[in-house]
Amino acid sequence: xxxxxxxxxxxxxxxxxxxxxxxxxxxxxxxxxxxxxxxxxxxxxxxxxxxxxxxxxxxxxxxxxxxxxxxxxxxxxxxxxxxxxxxxxxxxxxxxxxxxxxxxxxxxxxxxxxxxxxxxxxxxxxxxxxxxxxxxxxxxxxxxxxxxxx
Amino acid sequence: xxxxxxxxxxxxxxxxxxxxxxxxxxxxxxxxxxxxxxxxxxxxxxxxxxxxxxxxxxxxxxxxxxxxxxxxxxxxxxxxxxxxxxxxxxxxxxxxxxxxxxxxxxxxxxxxxxxxxxx
Numbered sequence: 563x564x565x566x567x568x569x570x571x572x573x574x575x576x577x578x579x580x581x582x583x584x585x586x587x588x589x590x591x592x593x594x595x596x597x598x599x600x601x602x603x604x605x606x607x608x609x610x611x612x613x614x615x616x617x618x619x620x621x622x623x624x625x626x627x628x629x630x631x632x633x634x635x636x637x638x639x640x641x642x643x644x645x646x647x648x649x650x651x652x653x654x655x656x657x658x659x660x661x662x663x664x665x666x667x668x669x670x671x672x673x674x675x676x677x678x679x680x681x682x683x684x685x686x687x688x689x690x691x692x693x694x695x696x697x698x699x700x701x702x703x704x705x706x707x708x709x710x711x712x
Numbered sequence: 713x714x715x716x717x718x719x720x721x722x723x724x725x726x727x728x729x730x731x732x733x734x735x736x737x738x739x740x741x742x743x744x745x746x747x748x749x750x751x752x753x754x755x756x757x758x759x760x761x762x763x764x765x766x767x768x769x770x771x772x773x774x775x776x777x778x779x780x781x782x783x784x785x786x787x788x789x790x791x792x793x794x795x796x797x798x799x800x801x802x803x804x805x806x807x808x809x810x811x812x813x814x815x816x817x818x819x820x821x822x823x824x825x826x827x828x829x830x831x
Contacts (some may be wrong), residue, residue, distance in 0.1 A: 577797070588789075
């Protein structure tokens with residue numbers, strides 16, 4: 563039954579979205595792990611926040627890739643929403659109160675250090691999750707109704 | 713790292729990116745021949761890694777974890793992207809390959825900066 567999944571988030575355009583998420587996750591995990599392991603005491607808030615953001619990107623990548631299942635779709639919604647909230651709040655805070663962070667994070671200045679990809683990506687992700695949402699009027703994604711089957 | 717290999721790797725990446733972009737525009741999926749081209753890029757990256765290892769052992773100062781982290785990322789990116797792209801039989805597979813090839817080219821440039829900056 564699950565061989566055809568019309569609401570899959572990892573297919574078509576989603577294939578590209580997951581790729582970009584994967585690259586960002588890889589870059590963010592690598593950089594923040596390096597910072598936490600080599601110079602955590604220099605700016606603990608910034609580096610731990612970057613590591614947290616990086617892990618959320620990993621969750622989003624995996625969840626979007628497996629998003630044809632309801633549980634992963636919910637996980638993807640949460641991860642992408644956290645990213646959107648994170649990049650906006652840290653983006654504003656890093657501008658008004660830079661002393662809170664000490665060093666740049668993934669989300670500082672709205673993701674400037676990563677070419678603003680962290681700012682754009684969650685909103686593309688939200689749009690894609692909404693675009694691929696299961697619809698009850700779509701017979702392909704509705705639950706099977708054996709009584710009506712011929 | 714030596715500059716001719718950086719130039720060669722970037723040139724191959726850009727050629728592969730151009731090929732993938734052409735396919736994406738023509739609404740075509742990735743073909744096996746493009747994966748062989750990605751394999752050629754991969755071979756240059758491996759040679760580059762060996763050269764860098766020899767030069768580093770010979771006394772070239774470089775920020776080790778940073779440099780090898782980038783190099784490992786660059787080396788893993790194309791194979792992973794190729795598998796991920798090849799599973800898709802639409803134009804989006806070509807776009808995935810395009811993004812991966814451009815990212816590897818960018819990483820080569822970053823690697824060269826890290827290498828020449830020293831430790």
